[in-house]
Amino acid sequence: MPVSVPTPYAESRKLPPYRALFAVDAKDFTGLPAAQHGPVSQLIPELVDQALERAELHALRDAKRFPANTGDGTVFGFDPAFLPFVLWPFLRVLDDVLSAYNRQSVGPRIRLRASVHVGPLPDSGKPGDGNGTARNDTHRLLDSRPVKAMLADSSEEVTPLAVIISDRVHEDVVRGAYTGLHPDRCTEVPATVEGKTFAQRAWLYVPSPSGNLLRAGVLAREETAGDGPGESAERRAGQDASPRPGRLYQGNTQQVDEGAALMGDVGGDFTYTGRSTTYHGTNQHWGSGDNVGGDKRTGEAGERR
Structure with missing residues (x-):
């Protein structure tokens, strides 16, 4: 039976449920020898799951929606109620897991870009679930210039993770104070992708800054969880x-x-x-x-x- 494709603006229909999205890509994956592609592709979701467990997010690990292995990374949807805990402490724990792996591994160093977004997406248990503008934008954020530059300008021995957070997530979760991630840890950037008609306001978070990021005035993150007034690790970018x-x-x-x-x-x-x-x-x-x-x-x- 052929799939019926709805005509835009012809009638009103129910809005799909909102789903949060988390995606990661590995830096320099295509530069690896072909023999390492398969093992590294399998390793990345395992490291993400390990971090979810250590962050005590077992429920999220077991409740992923439309997960997919992208070859050089992974992406999955989840209940937006988990967003505050993904931003903090999961991202910080993932940074620690990657650092620990890279210190003891004799294989290629794993450094990841991550993006976090939210929006309406079909999630009915049918083929096509998870496809929509929010999914596309999650990957555009992941490929955007600022987050790529973050890893390029930092030490490969100190900074294994750079995160870009959509403005929607930042406004609702970070500035809404639902998460332990303090706004002063995030830096506003214009997210654009070379060759794509994509431009959005977004926010960068680097759990372990180094190299040019430190020389530019970004302080290393504190080891304690959560920030009180005046205890931020990074100064907030000016709104203007x-x-x-x-x-x-x-x-x-x-x-x-x-x-x-x-x-x-x-x-x-x-x-x-x-x-x-x-x-x-x-x-x-x-x-x-x-x-x-x-x-x-x-x-x-x-x-x-």
């Missing part, structure tokens, strides 16, 4: 900052490839060093265009505007 793509910022910023996220208030001189563009000024803020105080030099040497 709208980073521009393809830039490298130094100073009181975090390098994210797809722009720079300001960490807290910027006072005094702020220096931006890009591919061929230099800014000098104080208290820089920019929105849809360049709003720069001080000198601005763009293009070849001597060209000014």
Whole structure:
């Protein structure tokens, strides 16, 4: 019997249930020898399940919806009621599990990008479950430039995990204070994917920052669970900052490839060093265009505007 494809806007229909989504991809998976692809593909879901167990999320481990092995990672849906616990402590525990594995393993080092999202998705026990815009956006977030840059700019020995959280999850769960993940641990970024018409506001969380992330002013996470007032590991990005793509910022910023996220208030001189563009000024803020105080030099040497 042929499948009936609904016509958009022809009539009203029931909204599918909201499902949270968690997905991970392995960094540099395609660069591994072919003989390692199968074992690593099997290993990643096992490490995720191990972290779920250690985070005491046995119920979530056993209640995954439409799980799938993506070859270089895994994705599954789950009841949004678990979202606060996935953000904290599961992500921190997953970071610890990956670090422990990499220290003792003689095989390839496993470093993961993760994305967390939520939205309406079919979940009726039939073929096609879990397919929809929310699923697509979860994978777009996973492939976005900022989260890829996070792993590229950090130490492979210290930072095994970089997480990108959708704005919907951040607004409802993090800023709603339903989770132990403090908002100051997250950095706002514009999530874009090269070659795709995708652009969303999102939030980065790196449980164990290192390398350029530390030099840019991102402090290493505290070992204790939960943050009290004034105990955040990372300063919150300014709400009025709208980073521009393809830039490298130094100073009181975090390098994210797809722009720079300001960490807290910027006072005094702020220096931006890009591919061929230099800014000098104080208290820089920019929105849809360049709003720069001080000198601005763009293009070849001597060209000014």
